[in-house]
Amino acid sequence: MSNAPLILVDGSSYLYRAFHALPPLTNSKGLPTGAVKGVLNMLRSLRKSYPDSPLAVVFDAKGPTFRDEMFADYKAQRPPMPDDLRVQIEPLHACIHALGLPLLCVEGVEADDVIGTLARSSAAASRPVIISTGDKDMAQLVDGHITLVNTMTNTTLDVPGVAEKFGIGPELIIDYLALMGDKVDNIPGVPGVGEKTALGLLQGLGGGLDVIYANLEAVRTLDIRGAKKLPEKLAEHKDMAYLSYQLATIKTDVALDVELDALHPSDGDSAALLALYQDLEFKSWVDELQRAGVAATAKPATATHATPNQDDLFGSSDSPATAEEPAQPEISAAQYETILEPADWQRWLGKLQQAELITFDTETTSVDAMQAELVGLSFAVQAGEACYVPLAHSYMGAPQQLDRTQVLNDLRPLLEDPHKAKLAQNGKYDINVLARAGINVQGLAFDSMLESYVLNATATRHDMDSLALKYLGHSTIRFEDIAGKGAKQLTFDQIALEQAAPYAAEDADITLRLHQALHAQLQATPSLARVLSEIEMPLVPVLASIERNGALVDAKRLGEHSLELGQKLEALEREAFALAGEEFNLNSPKQLGEILFTKLGLPVISKTAKGQPSTAESVLAELAEQDYELPKVIMQQRTLAKLKSTYTDRLPEQINPHTGRIHTSYHQAVTATGRLSSSDPNLQNIPIRTAEGRRIRQAFVAPQGYRLLAADYSQIELRIMAHLAQDPGLLDAFRHDRDVHRATAAEVFGVTLDEVSTDQRRSAKAINFGLIYGMSAFGLAKQLGVERKEAQAYIDRYFERYPGVLAYMERTREQAASQGYVETLFGRRLYLPDINARNPALRKGAERTAINAPMQGTAADIMKKAMIAVHHWLPNSGFDARVILQVHDELVLEVREDQVEALRAPLCEVMANVAELAVPLVVEAGAGDNWDEAH
Structure with missing residues (x-):
């Protein structure tokens, strides 16, 4: 028997989640098809990832199960299946059969029970099992052979993963569910016992229900809220706890008519599948089958209508269920050229001149755009047609390449033409690389990374490899595949063209294909299309310019500060040793725990997954608040150590040797709310509430003859709250x-x-x-x-x-729960996968996010619009000034010292006028010789 893993797909889980997570998709007859396509996308991806594996798709059967006989109210509170989802079940099952995939529905039990039985049988035969599900209850099945994979969130749960996620091992998950119950399935649990209490009981006594009920008096000694009264509560509801245990237990001995060896996919019925796809109007898949020479049988009947609720965001590895993209050639059949001859270059230059949209990408020697040397460029003009133009490959035996200066001169009129539309993936990087090569790129109309980010900020990572897998079902050539890893990794100029050219050309081709897949989806939601076209895309050249400007840093001042911090750290370490009565490793959780809780007898605030007293920062902070001296000293030591390692030691190393400045990288596609983040260095996290933190900002200085001007939105989120709440x-x-x-x-x-x-x-x-x-x-x-x-x-x-504020909060919670997302004033969306979660903590967290995100996201949008406005205003303002930093709600400029006062008022006015709220937007600006003074 092959040892390829058995793949068990929780079809019922994915059907619901695909239905709730994606915008409704219908065919021309008005029949809903989004959930069908969503599940099929996931199945296609799994088959590509595990081509040799047996696989079964398992759905719940109609009718009651043995749990309904055990407890009449089981799942009684669940709403009925929406009509728009119900009508998609039959065509989905038909497609799965036509694909040749084994499909199982067993009456009297749930899909979980069928999956549990197959999983345990396979594991008993030492065969690995992957359960593809979004149902966290299945964590009880995880063992050395069984792993959970959630393809929608790209997460995996093995035994250590379960312990890390839940704080207990898989063997206690059923006890955990039995104690706290499950509102969605209407499993009662023990009244008054929630997640924290259940976890405290299981961790504190080191066992499940049997151990707890055998040691009820010991419960009073546990560090659990209400522990003294808990034994009586547990005793009173013992029967309910054990009933809940039975309800929560996945059955693993279901009598099945299928053998494990029979779960291998067959060739299926391509003709029937084509007819189904035609009826469902899955155009790209229809074209795919027709190109393979398949002819349809008589058309089957299909389905009827859809609404969102979104238990979790759908994230398959193929194109999602939205407007159909144009038919594209298979990526494996794409035609990629390596351009080494002038005549071939002129031919491609002609293609670029004629193209409506130029897709381009740079290949370089570094991920740092301010240090990277240009090695080559790739271009695509239509899907499947791309080229790579090498310019500076320097390995031994490298062929003669085109003249770099000539190629760049040929490209300059095209790339600098603002009316010639361009497309890139993370185009800001390419703009900066080409700027250093003497080309001022203009006309960047689209960026596939930002298209994905605006479409759904949290559904996936937005790098090309992740996007290609998600939207195109394609595994790209990874840089490590051609360059190696670690210390021996090659730079791109050292990679042979036989490997470098397909990698580079694929980058351009995939970028174009991603744009074609994503652009249609954005156009279907005009507010999102506007966020992309009016905020994110215009911001790209602005951020590129700020990054190139960089900030001047006083390395000498930082060095002096670093020495002082080193001395203070030594003093704090000595103080810690004196308080402990011995020397120990301050960074060792084990040693610190022994000192704090065993030797000094400090109260245990919380425990680790392994049941040990926690020494996490939050625990130390709480102990410090209770006036325990050693935790206070440890907290001070950690804070100063972080400042030293992250800033005073590191910032001087990050000064660019060519410019003498620090050039941070701004990231548009990271945060869920739309706020920018930065790295190398991260300027968002410099603490400003402590004197030591402010000294870091004092090292960011103005050059001679200039001063820094910091313009900051005043209480912007509160003003947005007032506008939204209309209180x-x-x-x-x-x-x-x-x-x-x-x-x-x-x-x-x-x-x-x-x-x-x-x-x-x-x-x-x-x-x-x-x-x-x-x-x-x-x-x-x-x-x-x-x-x-x-x-x-x-x-x-x-x-x-302020009753308007309460009304806003309640209204926002309701809207989020019904539509699965919230929006900023400008139409940016934040999807909330946990807004209807069964887990109360997850749901409450999603509700808090729902209330805050429109404010934080709108503030981010306003700042981005301000950056764009200032960028366009400054060059024609007559002022000698430039933006060098953006942090939180603040812009920092270098301004000629004799123009600071004249610039202050018009700058504030430009920033204040980028949005119109029901209350004034107020911008305050301060000036100084360094950032701290200006702020």
């Missing part, structure tokens, strides 16, 4: 330019504005910002150092005074 009280405060925290304090504490104390304003500020981020009464109480009841009273009073 009269908040609107009035901002429109009359009142201190909104003081105004909130006056409302909440029932005093006049003049009577508001410093502490009351501080509390009001915590409430204002806390509510934006979904802070609970518990969190607010902790922050303010008050009792939970008092914090809840503050929140209640806040909502009484």
